[in-house]
Amino acid sequence: MSKKQIQIQTSLFDKEPVIFKPEKKSKTQIKEDVETLLQTFDFDNINEKNYKCTKCDGIGKKVILTDMYAIICNKCMQPLKHWNKPKKKAKKIIQDPILNKIEYSDITIDTTYNEKAQDTISRIKKNSIQMVLTSPPYDGMRKYEGLSFTEDDWKDIIKGCYRILQPGRVMVWVVDDEKVNGSKTGTSFKQALYAISIGFLLHDVMIYKTKSPSYPPTDDSNVYGDVIEYMFIFSKDESPKVVNLLKDRINLTAGNKNKSKAGVAGTYGIRFNIWEYSPGGSGTSSDKYASKHDAPFPETLAADHINSWSNEGETIYDPFGGAGTTGKVALLLKRHFIMSEISTKYIDTIINPRLDIVRNSLRI
Numbered sequence: 090m091s092k093k094q095i096q097i098q099t100s101l102f103d104k105e106p107v108i109f110k111p112e113k114k115s116k117t118q119i120k121e122d123v124e125t126l127l128q129t130f131d132f133d134n135i136n137e138k139n140y141k142c143t144k145c146d147g148i149g150k151k152v153i154l155t156d157m158y159a160i161i162c163n164k165c166m167q168p169l170k171h172w173n174k175p176k177k178k179a180k181k182i183i184q185d186p187i188l189n190k191i192e193y194s195d196i197t198i199d200t201t202y203n204e205k206a207q208d209t210i211s212r213i214k215k216n217s218i219q220m221v222l223t224s225p226p227y228d229g230m231r232k233y234e235g236l237s238f239t240e241d242d243w244k245d246i247i248k249g250c251y252r253i254l255q256p257g258r259v260m261v262w263v264v265d266d267e268k269v270n271g272s273k274t275g276t277s278f279k280q281a282l283y284a285i286s287i288g289f290l291l292h293d294v295m296i297y298k299t300k301s302p303s304y305p306p307t308d309d310s311n312v313y314g315d316v317i318e319y320m321f322i323f324s325k326d327e328s329p330k331v332v333n334l335l336k337d338r339i340n341l342t343a344g345n346k347n348k349s350k351a352g353v354a355g356t357y358g359i360r361f362n363i364w365e366y367s368p369g370g371s372g373t374s375s376d377k378y379a380s381k382h383d384a385p386f387p388e389t390l391a392a393d394h395i396n397s398w399s400n401e402g403e404t405i406y407d408p409f410g411g412a413g414t415t416g417k418v419a420l421l422l423k424r425h426f427i428m429s430e431i432s433t434k435y436i437d438t439i440i441n442p443r444l445d446i447v448r449n450s451l452r453i
């Protein structure tokens with residue numbers, strides 16, 4: 090339909106829509122006429138269905154203009170009434186700068202970036218990482234170089250990790266809550282629920298159990314010795330695609346006939362989801378550097394997760410590099426890593442020397 094043509098909406102008058110040209114009158118002219126008419130007409134008292142032209146024997150037709158409707162005489166084009174089109178409610182589009190980021194990548198694997206994780210993530214390609222293994226700051230429990238860590242920070246980082254992970258791949262989030270004014274903060278649960286809300290499946294809630302508590306209970310205590318942290322296993326959009334369950338649990342029924350299947354139970358069964366470690370000293374790391382950091386997780390914990398949820402040659406990202414445990418173990422297990430760590434001191438005095446030892450031993 091050409092611009093000059095106006096479609097008459099005929100529901101009030103005819104069965105079939107009619108297209109007609111407004112002859113000499115332009116839309117602007119019609120509008121102007123309508124404006125004039127508005128001053129003289131008492132529209133409230135007019136029956137819309139029975140418009141009769143005031144200047145000839147024509148009848149009113151409803152026409153649709155760009156932003157208004159008008160009743161116009163079908164013969165002399167005299168505008169009889171007009172009203173504005175109702176404004177359509179704008180659809181609310183959630184433009185999330187992190188989830189919808191147009192990604193580019195100047196990221197190099199096997200590198201630790203000395204910056205906020207949010208900045209590294211923003212340069213990593215969407216759907217490019219096979220696993221995230223990390224442990225965020227636990228509320229305000231430790232003052233890493235005096236840096237703050239807010240709800241906005243962890244939300245941005247969880248969201249960013251979701252974006253860069255391949256669908257069906259896992260993010261392991263090792264976390265605990267601080268006790269403030271007699272109550273655990275519940276931040277870990279908030280993080281888990283937030284992760285679910287943006288598309289992660291909470292595939293499992295695993296427990297990291299230590300052999301003994303950092304603060305053993307005394308006779309004055311009102312709680313039991315705290316020996317657990319959470320290990321949330323999040324999977325992006327769908328169940329994990331790479332799963333190599335560790336089968337090293339001594340099977341108490343070894344040699345017995347299997348109830349459901351033919352054969353006998355083997356010596357080792359698949360692990361349960363409480364994993365026990367003895368952190369501190371050699372229980373955490375095989376080198377002398379890790380203990381310079383306030384909160385490294387044990388290398389064996391990192392190895393168990395990396396073996397469980399990734400394959401050789403894949404890339405594992407740790408947004409909170411800390412002492413560089415993820416990077417070290419990734420290299421030892423023939424994987425690649427990318428880490429972010431905000432503290433230059435940790436990178437210079439812990440992560441780099443630690444990784445140098447591994448690189449020298451592997452000659453890489």
Ligand SMILES: C[S@@+](CC[C@H](N)C(=O)[O-])C[C@H]1O[C@@H](n2cnc3c(N)ncnc32)[C@H](O)[C@@H]1O
Nearest residue numbers: 205206224233385386409411412413414430431
């Ligand atoms: C719990 S530690 C991680 C320890 C690590 N899993 C390991 O085994 O070595 C958390 C680390 O995150 C760092 N950090 C805090 N906020 C950060 C951010 N926004 N981006 C990058 N690193 C951050 C802290 O400096 C700290 O070293």
